[in-house]
Amino acid sequence: MSDQQSLGIGTDEWVAQHEKRLARRSGFLGIIDLLNQKFSPTLRYGILGIAAIAFGAFVHNLYLQRIAANLGVFLILTLGLNVVMGFAGLLDLGFVAFFGFGAYAYALTSSAQLNQHWPTYFSVPAIVIVTAFLGYLVSLPSRRLFGDYLAIVTLFFGQVFIQLIISSDSITFPGHENSTDITGGSNGIPGLDPFVLFSHKFKTITDYYWLLLVVLILLMIAIIRVDRARVGRAWKTVREDSLASQAMGIKVNNLKMLAFIVGASIAGLAGTIFAGIQGAVFINGFDMPLLTLIYAAVILGGSGSIPGSILGAFVMSVLPEILRVQNYSEMLFLAVLILTIAVLGKSWKKFAFNIALVILIGLFFKIIFAALNLTTTPAATWAIAPVSKLLKYWLFIPQNRILWGNIAFIILISLVAYYSIAREKMKLYLLPVIAYVAIFLWEDRLVVEPNTTRQLIIGMLLVVLMIVRPQGFLGKTRVEVL
Amino acid sequence: MSYLGQQLVNGLTLGGVYALIALGYSLVYGVLQILNFAHGDVYMIGAFLGYFVELALGGPTKSVVPVPVMLFLMFAISMIGTGLLGIVIERFAYRPLRGSSRIAPLISALGVSILLQNAAQLIFSANIRSYDTSSFISSTLGFSIGDVTIDSVRITILILAFILMFALSRWINKTQVGRAMRAIAIDRDAAVMMGIDIDKVIRWTFFVGAALAAAAGVMNGLLLRGVSSGMGFVPGLKGFTAAVIGGIGSIPGAMAGGLLLGVVESLTQGYLSTNFSDFYTFILLIAVMLLRPNGLFGKKAIVKA
Numbered sequence: 001m002s003d004q005q006s007l008g009i010g011t012d013e014w015v016a017q018h019e020k021r022l023a024r025r026s027g028f029l030g031i032i033d034l035l036n037q038k039f040s041p042t043l044r045y046g047i048l049g050i051a052a053i054a055f056g057a058f059v060h061n062l063y064l065q066r067i068a069a070n071l072g073v074f075l076i077l078t079l080g081l082n083v084v085m086g087f088a089g090l091l092d093l094g095f096v097a098f099f100g101f102g103a104y105a106y107a108l109t110s111s112a113q114l115n116q117h118w119p120t121y122f123s124v125p126a127i128v129i130v131t132a133f134l135g136y137l138v139s140l141p142s143r144r145l146f147g148d149y150l151a152i153v154t155l156f157f158g159q160v161f162i163q164l165i166i167s168s169d170s171i172t173f174p175g176h177e178n179s180t181d182i183t184g185g186s187n188g189i190p191g192l193d194p195f196v197l198f199s200h201k202f203k204t205i206t207d208y209y210w211l212l213l214v215v216l217i218l219l220m221i222a223i224i225r226v227d228r229a230r231v232g233r234a235w236k237t238v239r240e241d242s243l244a245s246q247a248m249g250i251k252v253n254n255l256k257m258l259a260f261i262v263g264a265s266i267a268g269l270a271g272t273i274f275a276g277i278q279g280a281v282f283i284n285g286f287d288m289p290l291l292t293l294i295y296a297a298v299i300l301g302g303s304g305s306i307p308g309s310i311l312g313a314f315v316m317s318v319l320p321e322i323l324r325v326q327n328y329s330e331m332l333f334l335a336v337l338i339l340t341i342a343v344l345g346k347s348w349k350k351f352a353f354n355i356a357l358v359i360l361i362g363l364f365f366k367i368i369f370a371a372l373n374l375t376t377t378p379a380a381t382w383a384i385a386p387v388s389k390l391l392k393y394w395l396f397i398p399q400n401r402i403l404w405g406n407i408a409f410i411i412l413i414s415l416v417a418y419y420s421i422a423r424e425k426m427k428l429y430l431l432p433v434i435a436y437v438a439i440f441l442w443e444d445r446l447v448v449e450p451n452t453t454r455q456l457i458i459g460m461l462l463v464v465l466m467i468v469r470p471q472g473f474l475g476k477t478r479v480e481v482l
Numbered sequence: 483m484s485y486l487g488q489q490l491v492n493g494l495t496l497g498g499v500y501a502l503i504a505l506g507y508s509l510v511y512g513v514l515q516i517l518n519f520a521h522g523d524v525y526m527i528g529a530f531l532g533y534f535v536e537l538a539l540g541g542p543t544k545s546v547v548p549v550p551v552m553l554f555l556m557f558a559i560s561m562i563g564t565g566l567l568g569i570v571i572e573r574f575a576y577r578p579l580r581g582s583s584r585i586a587p588l589i590s591a592l593g594v595s596i597l598l599q600n601a602a603q604l605i606f607s608a609n610i611r612s613y614d615t616s617s618f619i620s621s622t623l624g625f626s627i628g629d630v631t632i633d634s635v636r637i638t639i640l641i642l643a644f645i646l647m648f649a650l651s652r653w654i655n656k657t658q659v660g661r662a663m664r665a666i667a668i669d670r671d672a673a674v675m676m677g678i679d680i681d682k683v684i685r686w687t688f689f690v691g692a693a694l695a696a697a698a699g700v701m702n703g704l705l706l707r708g709v710s711s712g713m714g715f716v717p718g719l720k721g722f723t724a725a726v727i728g729g730i731g732s733i734p735g736a737m738a739g740g741l742l743l744g745v746v747e748s749l750t751q752g753y754l755s756t757n758f759s760d761f762y763t764f765i766l767l768i769a770v771m772l773l774r775p776n777g778l779f780g781k782k783a784i785v786k787a
Contacts, residue, residue, distance in 0.1 A: 085585075091585060152723065155719060159764075163760045458593075458596055459595070459597030460593065463597065466579055466582075
């Protein structure tokens with residue numbers, strides 16, 4: 001605000017800050033900027049592709065391959081949602097229902113459930129087309145009311161989809177005596193046929209990995225081309241200002257429906273492959289948690305940005321696997337915490353000051369607790385992994401872990417909330433305190449309950465991201481016209 | 483006949499709860515034009531607060547105060563506490579986003595929703611708690627009209643829901659803050675120029691919306707007895723639907739939409755099938771959106787940008 005006031009009349013803000021924008025950012029962000037300049041987008045995609053091929057060729061660990069395959073399916077989903085939400089700006093909260101629909105459609109047409117065994121090269125395209133048609137149907141009632149109303153219709157659609165699948169295990173058709181089990185209800189449908197393409201039967205996860213890689217490369221090329229083409233540019237104008245684009249002669253409703261349908265069919269395709277990999281479908285895999293995960297991935301990376309979607313998918317899909325192992329999760333947590341301090345500190349001097357303060361706070365509490373001779377949870381019970389073994393000289397965990405964890409949690413939330421409105425000078429001292437409470441909470445409670453932790457982090461990330469950087473990590477800043 | 487009557491009574495009770503949730507959505511939408519996705523989870527927090535008040539007063543059977551006082555305290559403390567939470571949520575999750583793109587507050591609300599749900603699970607544990615209503619309000623109490631019996635829990639909820647709705651419409655129509663709220667809903671910029679303190683009005687809006695949701699949460703706890711961290715999602719969705727059916731932003735619309743939704747749900751469950759009740763509600767929503775896109779009570783909006 002003070003910058004603007006000192007400008008005076010007749011000076012353009014953009015011109016006045018030209019020097020400032022040219023100046024290299026210091027600290028950790030400066031290094032990121034430098035790396036950013038060195039690699040062109042084509043080079044980045046190339047490196048990524050070669051890495052993916054190398055992974056498929058040289059890594060034969062089944063566990064890692066399964067993670068990679070899951071990442072592949074998740075990537076298709078994020079790229080699809082990126083079209084709907086990123087390009088066209090539609091809040092489609094029924095996205096996972098289309099994913100589930102694709103999976104269930106594949107399950108019904110290639111298992112003993114209805115005794116149908118369609119060939120893969122026929123069933124998969126057919127399912128994609130049917131999913132697209134379903135997307136068309138869902139978008140129809142909300143055609144005139146896109147925006148907020150679309151969110152409610154699609155959210156409800158997702159809920160109805162789940163209820164229909166669960167309840168369709170005992171449907172009595174008119175004229176029949178007994179009820180038929182169509183979807184297997186909450187038991188799901190096991191024993192699906194694997195994919196058979198070019199008379200090659202997909203036996204292992206490796207086969208699916210290569211299939212996913214081919215699908216992803218084709219999808220990426222298609223999306224990048226669409227992004228630059230007439231349709232992609234039109235979608236973005238619709239997202240930015242639908243009234244203005246309508247005035248330019250763009251058919252807003254048709255374009256929105258097209259985006260919705262494209263998203264639905266991509267999700268349907270991902271569903272068929274997912275069902276093939278899993279060999280079974282269960283309804284609880286297509287619920288809210290997955291939806292929030294996909295949304296978090298797209299938004300984190302930067303909605304509308306293709307590299308952003310890839311980054312988001314990596315973070316959201318591989319992260320939970322890492323969080324499973326306590327040692328990795330601790331290392332990752334500390335690394336992210338230090339990175340956060342580095343980014344928020346802006347310069348190396350402040351960063352060093354903050355880190356020093358965190359260490360001092362820890363030692364201070366440790367000494368006070370030792371002096372008061374309070375009972376603590378023995379370090380042997382929580383300091384199991386190598387990283388926490390180091391931490392035990394610095395951190396203490398009180399005896400009643402749950403109570404103190406709850407208190408720390410509330411303190412942490414309050415401090416983070418306060419941080420968002422605190423003065424710049426205050427922030428410098430607040431950050432180490434937040435970091436200390438976060439480490440305490442992590443060792444006390446969160447490391448024991450990885451699922452809740454993951455969701456908590458996602459929730460907090462979404463709120464903080466929307467405030468600090470609404471365009472996501474790799475998204476471009478939009479020029480807001482008010 | 484008596485079956486129909488019974489279903490209607492059940493539907494109206496359920497509808498009262500939905501209407502209270504729908505009012506929160508509509509109030510916030512009217513003032514800020516954002517959909518508060520976290521509202522269902524605010525409702526869940528309200529139910530939990532009511533439960534803890536009950537526990538603090540000695541539990542369902544060994545209460546230290548008479549039952550009506552306990553009920554009053556459960557509602558009052560839960561409503562005030564949750565209302566304050568609503569203000570806090572607005573301050574930190576929505577206010578920084580005022581004036582940003584339309585999708586940012588929705589995402590932020592989604593984040594708050596996830597945060598509240600998992601915070602509740604972390605702090606209160608994943609167990610389902612119970613109000614255990616039947617052990618302090620006898621289920622045989624109540625009265626009957628013809629063959630239809632209305633038990634005392636339902637009658638309490640119905641009366642309270644209508645009192646709250648009546649109080650709300652008085653508040654919006656007669657008080658200074660209510661008038662300011664209506665002014666902001668009509669034209670925000672003009673209202674600001676007239677010297678209306680917009681932050682104060684928004685604080686009030688969130689307080690009242692969250693307090694109504696808390697009342698609905700305690701009612702649901704009394705009626706269905708189960709309280710858990712994931713309980714907010716479906717009622718939130720239904721309340722949202724009720725607000726849309728009635729015409730989002732419209733106060734009488736939210737009340738009518740909630741009651742209609744409750745009755746429809748109760749009747750379809752009673753006569754068609756319990757398994758597909760959400761499906762019928764969805765059909766109702768689609769039908770309303772196709773026939774009256776602005777809802778039953780909504781005014782035709784002139785859409786700009």
